[in-house]
Amino acid sequence: MESEPTIQFRLDRRSGVPAYRQVVDQVRQALRLGILRPGDQIPTVRDVVKQIAINPNTVHRAYRDLEAQGLTEGRPGSGTFIRRTLSKVPDQQPQLQQQLEKWMRAARAAGLGDEAIVALVAEATESSKKEEV
Amino acid sequence: MTDVAALETVGLGRRYGAKWGLRDCSLAVPEGSITGLVGPNGAGKSTLLRLAAGLSRPTMGTVSIYGEPVRPNSTQHLDRIGYFDQLRPLYSGLRVDETLRFGEKFNQHWDNDAALGWLKDLDVPLTERVGRLSLGQQALVALSLCMGKRPDLLLLDEPVASLDPLARRRLLETLLGTVAERGTTVFLSSHIVSELEPVCDNLIILSSSSVQISGSIEGLLADHHVLVGPRGEPEPSEVEVISIRSAERQAALLVRGHPMDIGPTWQVVQPDLDEIVLAYLSHRPDHSDAESFAASNSIDRSTS
Amino acid sequence: MIWLVWRRYRVLFALTAGVLAGIGIWMLMLGHALDAAKSSHACTSSTFRCPIYVGAFSLSNQAEAINLLLLAVPCVLGIVFGAPLVAGELERNTNRLVWTQGISRTKWLMVKWLSVVLSLVVLVAVLTLITQWWTGHNYERVLLNLGLNLGIGLGRLQPPYFPVTGLALGAYTVFAFAVGAALGAIIRKTSWAIVGTVVIYTTISVLMVLLVRPSLAPQLFVENPAVTASGQSEGSYAVLTHIPYDSWDLGFGYRYAPGASGEAPGTSANAAAQRCQDQNYNYSPYLACLSAHRVQMGTFYQAGNHYWELQWRESALLVGTGVILFGLTVWSVRRWRA
Numbered sequence: 001m002e003s004e005p006t007i008q009f010r011l012d013r014r015s016g017v018p019a020y021r022q023v024v025d026q027v028r029q030a031l032r033l034g035i036l037r038p039g040d041q042i043p044t045v046r047d048v049v050k051q052i053a054i055n056p057n058t059v060h061r062a063y064r065d066l067e068a069q070g071l072t073e074g075r076p077g078s079g080t081f082i083r084r085t086l087s088k089v090p091d092q093q094p095q096l097q098q099q100l101e102k103w104m105r106a107a108r109a110a111g112l113g114d115e116a117i118v119a120l121v122a123e124a125t126e127s128s129k130k131e132e133v
Numbered sequence: 134m135t136d137v138a139a140l141e142t143v144g145l146g147r148r149y150g151a152k153w154g155l156r157d158c159s160l161a162v163p164e165g166s167i168t169g170l171v172g173p174n175g176a177g178k179s180t181l182l183r184l185a186a187g188l189s190r191p192t193m194g195t196v197s198i199y200g201e202p203v204r205p206n207s208t209q210h211l212d213r214i215g216y217f218d219q220l221r222p223l224y225s226g227l228r229v230d231e232t233l234r235f236g237e238k239f240n241q242h243w244d245n246d247a248a249l250g251w252l253k254d255l256d257v258p259l260t261e262r263v264g265r266l267s268l269g270q271q272a273l274v275a276l277s278l279c280m281g282k283r284p285d286l287l288l289l290d291e292p293v294a295s296l297d298p299l300a301r302r303r304l305l306e307t308l309l310g311t312v313a314e315r316g317t318t319v320f321l322s323s324h325i326v327s328e329l330e331p332v333c334d335n336l337i338i339l340s341s342s343s344v345q346i347s348g349s350i351e352g353l354l355a356d357h358h359v360l361v362g363p364r365g366e367p368e369p370s371e372v373e374v375i376s377i378r379s380a381e382r383q384a385a386l387l388v389r390g391h392p393m394d395i396g397p398t399w400q401v402v403q404p405d406l407d408e409i410v411l412a413y414l415s416h417r418p419d420h421s422d423a424e425s426f427a428a429s430n431s432i433d434r435s436t437s
Numbered sequence: 438m439i440w441l442v443w444r445r446y447r448v449l450f451a452l453t454a455g456v457l458a459g460i461g462i463w464m465l466m467l468g469h470a471l472d473a474a475k476s477s478h479a480c481t482s483s484t485f486r487c488p489i490y491v492g493a494f495s496l497s498n499q500a501e502a503i504n505l506l507l508l509a510v511p512c513v514l515g516i517v518f519g520a521p522l523v524a525g526e527l528e529r530n531t532n533r534l535v536w537t538q539g540i541s542r543t544k545w546l547m548v549k550w551l552s553v554v555l556s557l558v559v560l561v562a563v564l565t566l567i568t569q570w571w572t573g574h575n576y577e578r579v580l581l582n583l584g585l586n587l588g589i590g591l592g593r594l595q596p597p598y599f600p601v602t603g604l605a606l607g608a609y610t611v612f613a614f615a616v617g618a619a620l621g622a623i624i625r626k627t628s629w630a631i632v633g634t635v636v637i638y639t640t641i642s643v644l645m646v647l648l649v650r651p652s653l654a655p656q657l658f659v660e661n662p663a664v665t666a667s668g669q670s671e672g673s674y675a676v677l678t679h680i681p682y683d684s685w686d687l688g689f690g691y692r693y694a695p696g697a698s699g700e701a702p703g704t705s706a707n708a709a710a711q712r713c714q715d716q717n718y719n720y721s722p723y724l725a726c727l728s729a730h731r732v733q734m735g736t737f738y739q740a741g742n743h744y745w746e747l748q749w750r751e752s753a754l755l756v757g758t759g760v761i762l763f764g765l766t767v768w769s770v771r772r773w774r775a
Contacts, residue, residue, distance in 0.1 A: 011331065013327070013330075013331065016405075019331055045313045046310050046313040046314055049306065049309040049310050049312075049313045050306050050309075050310050052331075053302060053305035053306050053309055053331065053332065054309070054331045054332065055167050055309070055331065055332050055333060055334060056309060056312055056313035057166075057167070057334055058331075059313075180775075183533075183775040186537050187536075187537070188533055188536065188537065188774065188775040189774045189775040190774045205542075205771075205774065206541060206542055206543065206771050207541065208539060208540060208541045211537060211538065211539050211540075212539055214537070216533075216537040218530070218533045218534065218537075220530045220533065222529060222530040222531045222533050222534045223531070223534065224445065224531060224534075226445065227444065227445075231444065234440070235441055236538070238438060238440055238441065239438065239441075239535065239538035239539050239540055240538050240539035241539050275534075278534075282538075282539070
């Protein structure tokens with residue numbers, strides 16, 4: 001008996017981010033927010049395709065990526081399940097938030113406008129992705 | 134995955150009187166892929182699909198399905214394909230469930246439960262006469278007739294044209310859900326690139342009855358770049374220029390190839406798929422294709 | 438596949454059965470009315486003289502109407518069922534649907550063509566049972582109407598009776614249907630196929646009567662009595678012939694007496710008679726000339742008892758042509774390309 005999918009995917013066609021990347025990112029985001037926990041089943045390819053009408057091969061690719069990252073594992077006949085959480089410790093977050101606010105005040109004082117700040121953050125995000133497991 | 138392409142054409146051409154509907158078309162649709170055929174109206178998309186379905190006979194060249202040449206009066210290929218015509222013809226006097234029965238009687242392999250299931254899920258009233266359904270519902274019935282055959286290859290001619298967004302979405306969901314389950318090969322045509330992009334693995338660009346270029350969408354995006362620079366600047370030699378758009382002082386070149394040492398005068402930008410397709414349509418001397426295509430795809434034709 | 442034919446044609450078949458039944462019932466009612474009129478005025482089929490019955494005109498008008506309707510039945514069936522058989526699907530593009538399912542175009546056409554035409558033949562066969570009975574009553578109509586029989590039998594071999602009785606009604610239906618279907622497949626438009634079917638059907642029907650049917654069995658001849666009697670007055674060509682009742686008068690003509698031939702071999706009897714006529718202005722010398730050349734003057738006819746022979750042959754011709762037209766339809770369908 002088919003049960004309801006655990007999470008709801010969205011496809012942002014305007015963002016320029018490839019579809020498979022968006023699927024990967026949304027699973028990771030769900031993990032980060034605690035919506036998905038180890039042992040939970042992520043939606044089947046068919047379910048994802050029903051939610052966002054994209055090529056099933058794209059979903060397969062995203063799921064392969066997640067498996068390569070060690071976040072998920074496929075159980076033949078049952079589906080794909082979460083293996084572990086992301087290596088972020090939740091209680092570090094208020095600390096990080098304070099650090100961010102401090103940096104923001106410094107950036108404003110240096111005269112950086114919204115666009116410059118966003119550009120810096122984006123650059124830093126990109127480079128940190130390469131280090132992330 | 135076998136080596137035989139689901140659909141293959143070699144030098145395929147079809148002439149109507151003096152005019153060629155399709156000319157020198159050679160392509161291969163890999164098994165298990167979703168391949169899109171894009172081009173303006175009148176480019177030859179429907180001609181190609183009808184040749185593949187056996188509704189038409191080639192004037193020259195060959196078309197084969199899983200290695201077997203398509204012959205209009207043989208049923209060999211019919212068992213393996215599901216064909217969805219642009220006109221979406223149905224017997225309007227039949228009810229929806231009777232239409233499915235028609236599919237059952239006329240085909241060797243027929244999954245009535247699956248077809249009924251799809252239509253029920255999509256709230257299509259099974260006892261209503263097809264003639265009284267909305268356009269979107271009729272398209273869904275026509276698609277279920279194709280898919281109920283459990284074909285290996287789906288040939289869909291403009292399946293979502295003139296459908297409202299909800300109907301379009303439902304049709305694509307049903308189609309892709311089945312593809313996800315069964316690995317069906319899909320070959321579909323459209324003149325709207327944005328419809329094809331999220332759905333297709335590969336793209337074939339057709340214009341003026343000829344294939345302009347074909348390949349995986351990822352590959353096309355990786356292979357093509359837009360070079361923006363001062364107007365009148367000589368074109369770089371290590372890339373192939375597909376199209377040029379000029380304003381008074383600036384020009385934007387859409388090129389194929391990897392621009393390595395092109396100097397500081399050129400700014401390299403990543404084009405999106407719409408731009409790439411439009412460039413190939415402008416490639417030809419006949420620009421009228423490109424004009425109407427741009428309009429229907431809402432592409433801004435000014436340079437950046 | 439037969440399911441689809443039945444499902445799409447069921448209303449039309451029902452309507453057709455209803456209309457044909459209506460015609461049949463009308464025939465039965467009118468036939469009984471004619472029976473009543475006949476017996477009330479002491480006309481029998483063996484006497485050729487009858488007082489003219491005033492009320493017979495209305496009955497005879499109805500009888501005329503029925504005869505016309507019956508003659509039109511095959512043609513109407515041909516344009517209603519035959520013309521749209523292929524053309525209708527082409528016009529609505531459903532051929533693109535049905536030719537991309539799992540059965541071949543040839544098989545599709547064969548099943549559709551055969552199941553429709555056989556259904557029509559069955560319906561028409563039932564009607565024929567009534568028309569057989571009805572044509573007997575039309576002789577009575579003639580008697581009542583004219584009160585005088587000129588000795589020209591209005592028999593079973595002529596229109597309006599021959600094409601609507603026996604096997605002919607069914608055969609003409611098959612023919613009209615086949616013409617409609619073939620034209621529809623070739624022209625690809627129902628409207629033009631209808632026009633073409635009416636034209637071809639009417640032409641063939643007329644040609645059948647004028648040219649073909651008279652020769653489908655050997656013609657018989659009866660000599661005009663005036664020729665054998667002596668002292669016949671000059672200039673009198675209107676004579677009573679005594680062809681058997683129920684025969685089909687094919688008209689006045691000349692032939693060589695059995696066993697004789699022309700003086701020059703290959704000279705037809707007509708030519709010899711013409712020469713006699715040219716040479717002899719007056720009647721008696723003309724007759725003498727004919728006699729000398731062993732040319733007989735008289736009436737050609739087909740015997741009524743050749744009815745079934747003629748029915749079989751004419752029907753075979755029509756159905757055979759229908760089969761050829763079916764082949765043409767198959768060829769056209771196979772040839773169709775988008």
